[in-house]
Amino acid sequence: MNSTNLPLTTKRLILRNFTLADKTAYVAMTQHLHYQRFYSEQDCSKDKATLLVNLFINQSNELPRTKYQLAVCLESGEFIGTCGVRLEGEYQASFGFGFAIKYQSQGFATEAAKALIDFSFRQLKVHRLYAQTIEGNTEAMALCEKLGFNLEAKLVESHYFKQQWWNGLIYALLEHSWSANKF
Numbered sequence: 001m002n003s004t005n006l007p008l009t010t011k012r013l014i015l016r017n018f019t020l021a022d023k024t025a026y027v028a029m030t031q032h033l034h035y036q037r038f039y040s041e042q043d044c045s046k047d048k049a050t051l052l053v054n055l056f057i058n059q060s061n062e063l064p065r066t067k068y069q070l071a072v073c074l075e076s077g078e079f080i081g082t083c084g085v086r087l088e089g090e091y092q093a094s095f096g097f098g099f100a101i102k103y104q105s106q107g108f109a110t111e112a113a114k115a116l117i118d119f120s121f122r123q124l125k126v127h128r129l130y131a132q133t134i135e136g137n138t139e140a141m142a143l144c145e146k147l148g149f150n151l152e153a154k155l156v157e158s159h160y161f162k163q164q165w166w167n168g169l170i171y172a173l174l175e176h177s178w179s180a181n182k183f
Contacts (some may be wrong), residue, residue, distance in 0.1 A: 005123050006070070010117045013108065015070040015083065015115055022071045023053045025079035029100040032104035038137045056082075068119075072099070072112045083112045085120045091127035093120055094177040095173075097143070105138070111149055118179040121175045128174055132161055135167040148181055 007016035018026075029035060030049040031120040034158060042048065068123060069084035081099030095116070101111050120126040133140040145151075149171035157165035 005119065005133065008070070008119055010033045010111055012075065012160045013112055013115070014075065014077075016073065016075045018053055018056040018069065018071045018082075020053070020057065022079050023050060026071075026082070027054050027130050029081065030097065032101050034101045038134055038140075068116075070116065071109065080108060081110075081112070083116050083122070085116055085126070086100055087124065087126070087131065088164075091125065093124070093126045093129055095120070095129045109143055110146060113143065117147065117173070117178060121178055126175065130170055130172040133167075133169050133171070135169055141169065141171075147173065147175055149173045
């Protein structure tokens with residue numbers, strides 16, 4: 001599938017491919033201490049964030065496209081976060097999101113996630129979406145549950161960073177559950 005079905009729009013948001021103009025805002029988002037709580041120091045470097053923006057841009061040009069890491073913007077064009085889906089074969093895909101602290105707790109993540117979930121099931125023909133987080137990330141856990149994802153697995157002490165072990169969690173959502181309930 002190509003990018004002709006993008007951007008995705010919601011009542012307040014535009015989900016579009018990353019551009020070089022997003023680099024400064026994305027790097028700034030990843031440098032906030034609140035954002036960094038659940039990532040390793042290596043994953044939070046400015047160099048890594050810059051590398052990721054370039055990767056997201058390159059992925060948007062791949063054919064066939066299998067990775068949709070999208071910039072989430074207000075109607076004004078202001079970058080406020082990102083959400084993405086990565087196709088993994090057998091009609092499955094991983095799902096993730098991250099938002100600048102200033103735009104959290106305002107319903108933007110839920111709004112963007114719903115648009116991307118609909119896109120994944122309807123246009124990409126995914127059967128199963130899954131999201132991974134760590135047990136301490138209560139905001140991500142709550143959003144997954146609000147969207148209808150079910151907790152499938154708890155991986156005990158599966159991640160080590162910030163000088164401690166973290167339990168990993170895997171949430172999943174099936175297309176027929178989403179279609180039936182429209183969380």
